Amino acid sequence: MIALGLAHLAFAWTLFVLLAPLIASLWWRCGLLAATSLLSVISFDGLSMASYARSLTDDLAISSLVVLGWLTLQRLGVLRPMAVSRRWVMLLVFAVLALTLYPATLGLTYFDPYRWGYNPRPMIIIVAVIALGLVLMRNALAVVMLAAATLAFTFRIKPSENYWDYLIDPLLALCCCGALLSLGIRFVYRRATESRRSATLSAGNV
Structure with a gap:
């Protein structure tokens, strides 16, 4: 239900x-x-x-629901958009989770991290350390995503018994990796444009 x-x-x-x-x-x-x-x-x-x-x-991960709730409140003007630097960090955390889990799911490696999710005490400790670092960085959204996923797993509010299914899903993985790639391309393009502009100004001053 x-x-x-x-x-x-x-x-x-x-x-x-x-x-x-x-x-x-x-x-x-x-x-x-x-x-x-x-x-x-x-x-x-x-x-x-x-x-x-x-x-x-299929069922979305709890972290995905947190993002959707956050974006909903943002669209309603309750929350302000995240700073770009914090968005980078949040995307990086979940992109790393995706790249840890899904290569094995796609059969690209023989290493299977999904089984960790059935006895996830080491994973929960790692996630707690990451969350503590995010607290120090004041990245509220990423902290809430990790904390909500862990609490939901503790109370088993989804049918799954695997911690991974609470942390990340394919849609969130694609969105995070795609957004991170897009931000990276824009960053490189901006730096290249600034470098060309600086070179042009320097040549004009000679």
């Missing part, structure tokens, strides 16, 4: 986050959130829209 409720939240928040930039008015955005929440429970052939989406994506 809890898993189905989380699926409804994931559907409503994802649709809202995607559509909200098209609407400028805060009141209309509130109406959009209500509409997406209502749409998630509308039933077709005995299944809700959220259930159909869940059948395609």
